[in-house]
Amino acid sequence: MNFDFSDDQKQLRDQARKFLAEKCSPKAVRVVLDGKAPYDSELWKGLAEMGFLGVAIPEEFGGAGAGHLELCVIAEEMGRANAPVPFSSTVYLAAEALLIAGSDAQKKKWLPAIASGEAIGTLALFEGKGNPSPKSIKLAAAGGVLNGVKKPVADGAIANFAVVAARTGSSGRDSDISLFLVDLNAGGVEIKNLTNLDPTRGQAEITFKDCKAEPLGAAGEGWSILTQVLDRAAVLCAFEQIGGADRALEMGRDYALDRIAFGRQIGSFQAVKHMLADMYVAATLARSNSYYGAWALSTNAAELPEAAAAARISATQAFQHCAKNNIQVHGGMGFTWEFDCHMYYRRANAMALGLGSLSYWEDQLIDRMRKKNAA
Amino acid sequence: MNFDDTPQEAEFRSLARAWIAANAPKQYEDELRKSSLGRTQLKNADILEVAKAWQKKKADAGWACLHWPKDYGGRGSSPIERVIWQQEEGVFGKLSQLFIIGHGMCGPTMMAFAREEHKRKYLPPVASGEKVWCQLFSEPAGGSDVAGLRTRAEKNGDDWVINGQKIWTSGAHYSDYGILLTRTDPTVPKHKGLTMFFLDMKSPGVEVRPIKQASGASDFNEVYFTNVRIPDHQRLGEVNDGWNVSLTTLMNERMSIGAGVATGFPELFDYCSSLMLNDGPAIEDRAVRAKLANWAVKASGLKYTSMRAISALSKGERPGPENSIGKLVAGSMIQDVATYALDLQGAAGVVSGPEDAEVAGRFQAMLLRAPGTRVEGGTDEIMRNIIAERVLGLPGDIRVDKDVPFNKIPTKGR
Ligand SMILES: Cc1cc2nc3c(=O)[nH]c(=O)nc-3n(C[C@H](O)[C@H](O)[C@H](O)COP(=O)(O)OP(=O)(O)OC[C@H]3O[C@@H](n4cnc5c(N)ncnc54)[C@H](O)[C@@H]3O)c2cc1C
Numbered sequence: 001m002n003f004d005f006s007d008d009q010k011q012l013r014d015q016a017r018k019f020l021a022e023k024c025s026p027k028a029v030r031v032v033l034d035g036k037a038p039y040d041s042e043l044w045k046g047l048a049e050m051g052f053l054g055v056a057i058p059e060e061f062g063g064a065g066a067g068h069l070e071l072c073v074i075a076e077e078m079g080r081a082n083a084p085v086p087f088s089s090t091v092y093l094a095a096e097a098l099l100i101a102g103s104d105a106q107k108k109k110w111l112p113a114i115a116s117g118e119a120i121g122t123l124a125l126f127e128g129k130g131n132p133s134p135k136s137i138k139l140a141a142a143g144g145v146l147n148g149v150k151k152p153v154a155d156g157a158i159a160n161f162a163v164v165a166a167r168t169g170s171s172g173r174d175s176d177i178s179l180f181l182v183d184l185n186a187g188g189v190e191i192k193n194l195t196n197l198d199p200t201r202g203q204a205e206i207t208f209k210d211c212k213a214e215p216l217g218a219a220g221e222g223w224s225i226l227t228q229v230l231d232r233a234a235v236l237c238a239f240e241q242i243g244g245a246d247r248a249l250e251m252g253r254d255y256a257l258d259r260i261a262f263g264r265q266i267g268s269f270q271a272v273k274h275m276l277a278d279m280y281v282a283a284t285l286a287r288s289n290s291y292y293g294a295w296a297l298s299t300n301a302a303e304l305p306e307a308a309a310a311a312r313i314s315a316t317q318a319f320q321h322c323a324k325n326n327i328q329v330h331g332g333m334g335f336t337w338e339f340d341c342h343m344y345y346r347r348a349n350a351m352a353l354g355l356g357s358l359s360y361w362e363d364q365l366i367d368r369m370r371k372k373n374a375a
Numbered sequence: 376m377n378f379d380d381t382p383q384e385a386e387f388r389s390l391a392r393a394w395i396a397a398n399a400p401k402q403y404e405d406e407l408r409k410s411s412l413g414r415t416q417l418k419n420a421d422i423l424e425v426a427k428a429w430q431k432k433k434a435d436a437g438w439a440c441l442h443w444p445k446d447y448g449g450r451g452s453s454p455i456e457r458v459i460w461q462q463e464e465g466v467f468g469k470l471s472q473l474f475i476i477g478h479g480m481c482g483p484t485m486m487a488f489a490r491e492e493h494k495r496k497y498l499p500p501v502a503s504g505e506k507v508w509c510q511l512f513s514e515p516a517g518g519s520d521v522a523g524l525r526t527r528a529e530k531n532g533d534d535w536v537i538n539g540q541k542i543w544t545s546g547a548h549y550s551d552y553g554i555l556l557t558r559t560d561p562t563v564p565k566h567k568g569l570t571m572f573f574l575d576m577k578s579p580g581v582e583v584r585p586i587k588q589a590s591g592a593s594d595f596n597e598v599y600f601t602n603v604r605i606p607d608h609q610r611l612g613e614v615n616d617g618w619n620v621s622l623t624t625l626m627n628e629r630m631s632i633g634a635g636v637a638t639g640f641p642e643l644f645d646y647c648s649s650l651m652l653n654d655g656p657a658i659e660d661r662a663v664r665a666k667l668a669n670w671a672v673k674a675s676g677l678k679y680t681s682m683r684a685i686s687a688l689s690k691g692e693r694p695g696p697e698n699s700i701g702k703l704v705a706g707s708m709i710q711d712v713a714t715y716a717l718d719l720q721g722a723a724g725v726v727s728g729p730e731d732a733e734v735a736g737r738f739q740a741m742l743l744r745a746p747g748t749r750v751e752g753g754t755d756e757i758m759r760n761i762i763a764e765r766v767l768g769l770p771g772d773i774r775v776d777k778d779v780p781f782n783k784i785p786t787k788g789r
Binding site for chain 1: 380658683690
């Protein structure tokens with residue numbers, strides 16, 4: 001047994017951390033936060049040059065072919081740096097959907113473009129409020145064209161292509177759903193930007209009107225592919241979340257050491273110490289659950305669905321817990337736009353929703369545990 | 376990152392499995408499986424006798440105290456082998472709980488500070504369960520603030536003469552030996568005047584009085600010392616250096632990782648899987664699922680945190696204060712889990728007798744034992760202080776008694 005990343009993987013993490021510290025300072029994040037750019041395109045290019053966008057994409061499709069453990073350590077650093085780039089939508093959602101279900105031609109077209117930073121991709125799944133479920137999908141596919149509205153779509157306004165979940169049947173079963181690939185620059189697509197909790201990662205409404213689309217994966221397989229994509233993305237997002245949680249904890253700790261009140265460092269007050277200790281506990285439990293998820297993802301283990309749900313829940317809770325208490329430790333300063341605390345608070349709460357809310361993953365976890373126990 | 380056994384680990388596992396299958400006291404398996412925190416008892420047998428017999432059998436075959444050196448009755452195993460053993464031993468491991476203080480704390484302290492001839496004499500019978508040890512640290516005036524203890528040790532010829540009182544001493548009523556922290560100089564600040572010894576609990580002048588606990592059970596005791604003589608060669612560490620010696624004990628307490636602290640979650644999950652509520656099975660209820668999911672990720676988080684710690688140990692890294700989180704998280708979790716399991720039972724939850732209560736009253740037993748878990752071995756608050764100070768590097772608490780001679784420190788709050 002060895003329940004840790006390898007030295008090479010840790011080296012990759014250090015490399016990513018160093019790169020992001022240089023190229024993705026809080027000041028750089030603020031350019032996007034303040035609405036001066038939809039995302040950091042320079043950083044995106046840099047990430048491509050470093051080979052980070054294609055780290056888990058096989059070499060034959062233009063990637064580094066390293067694997068998912070390597071992607072996990074990079075994801076952690078993306079979260080720590082709060083990177084304002086469409087990393088999760090492109091790399092975890094679109095690329096993973098292609099890897100799972102794409103034809104050879106589709107992979108050849110899009111995966112090298114993702115790895116090189118030329119193409120931004122996304123998953124168009126949600127149609128208003130509610131959690132992922134086949135029933136929630138109304139957008140219709142018929143005769144090779146799509147009609148309907150998706151919202152919110154992460155990074156929809158800057159994406160070049162989308163994997164779209166559409167209804168192709170009316171049996172009332174999961175097999176009513178199929179996936180399609182849509183080139184968003186082609187006709188029949190209308191995109192509207194939506195204001196959202198975390199402007200460093202945009203959200204859009206996309207209207208499809210007789211929009212041409214090609215199937216991704218077999219007809220009727222959409223829901224089963226989506227479940228796999230969401231599980232994988234849950235693990236990868238969990239790493240972003242623990243990166244963010246750790247950074248928020250670190251910020252809180254540093255401030256507690258610097259700030260003086262009543263003649264003492266505020267970090268010497270137990271109420272503050274204990275709050276930080278609890279943040280550490282939450283972050284540590286989430287990290288451990290995420291490592292298990294990483295193992296399951298990288299080995300494609302039968303445990304993946306359960307491990308993914310556990311990582312998702314615990315990382316979501318940890319990031320939210322650390323981000324909100326980081327503001328509390330900072331007092332009034334923490335509630336200013338000028339301090340960086342709110343960037344993590346925004347990201348934590350946006351990420352908590354992006355793959356379906358906690359209640360969805362709670363349901364998934366319990367269902368999966370039950371299945372395992374029954375087996 | 377992988378969970379597979381290496382070939383050596385697999386070989387070790389199959390050896391352990393075969394030996395356990397052939398030797399474990401199977402007649403108690405079912406009862407042990409159903410027992411939970413606060414209720415590890417056997418109906419028709421004395422659990423201490425059964426535990427001692429199992430431990431002795433393990434020791435004779437070389438399966439006792441896996442992490443100890445062979446010379447002292449152990450097996451010299453790697454941390455991973457210890458985990459494999461625990462996995463294979465399963466519910467029979469519950470029998471070793473009675474030896475945990477000797478195996479986890481007293482033994483390692485002896486190894487670090489006792490003379491070689493004492494180690495060879497005293498340690499093997501600890502490993503084999505023939506001799507049980509207790510830890511005599513806490514006093515009425517010194518629990519979290521252990522260094523506030525008042526039991527005196529005064530030099531008299533080649534002996535030390537002990538007078539004073541300890542409290543909450545687990546297992547003292549069936550212990551053969553104990554490690555004892557005393558005050559040898561009250562005129563210096565409190566941490567500087569302590570000295571550690573080990574002693575025979577049958578020594579004249581030692582009186583053990585069981586205390587009835589809040590749970591109704593009696594696992595811990597008051598221990599009184601009246602002119603008890605301890606020879607100087609039973610001193611552990613230097614005179615007045617007892618604080619450092621006790622830190623070794625407390626560090627080892629944290630190192631007793633891998634055993635897996637009870638969280639109550641598996642029990643709750645099982646219960647909810649079979650329990651019927653008015654609207655159907657409990658596990659299909661939205662509110663129940665949310666609760667279960669929250670606890671599930673805590674339980675798995677603890678499990679994988681301890682696996683990460685074991686991986687680090689096996690690479691030669693020292694276990695750090697981050698291991699304090701196990702008891703901190705599990706302690707309040709088991710309390711909350713038990714409270715919730717009773718809430719699901721409605722008014723019937725109030726019945727606690729094993730014959731009449733739901734699932735043999737295991738959640739009622741947990742509920743009544745849980746407050747102790749949050750106190751023993753360092754309270755939740757002390758655990759948080761340790762994490763904040765030693766892991767996160769925050770300032771220590773302000774100590775008004777730090778530079779004050781011990782005999783000048785006030786003794787009453789008001
Ligand atoms: C089941 C059980 C078994 C035990 N077994 C043993 C044993 O075998 N051997 C042994 O030596 N002892 C044993 N103990 C004693 C145990 O170690 C002490 O009870 C424990 O350390 C707490 O000390 P105390 O009881 O004096 O509480 P106190 O220290 O008086 O604490 C009272 C309250 O004040 C809080 N508090 C105290 N100091 C601080 C601080 N600095 N910051 C914040 N809050 C603080 C505590 O968290 C607690 O809430 C056992 C206790 C129990 C419950």
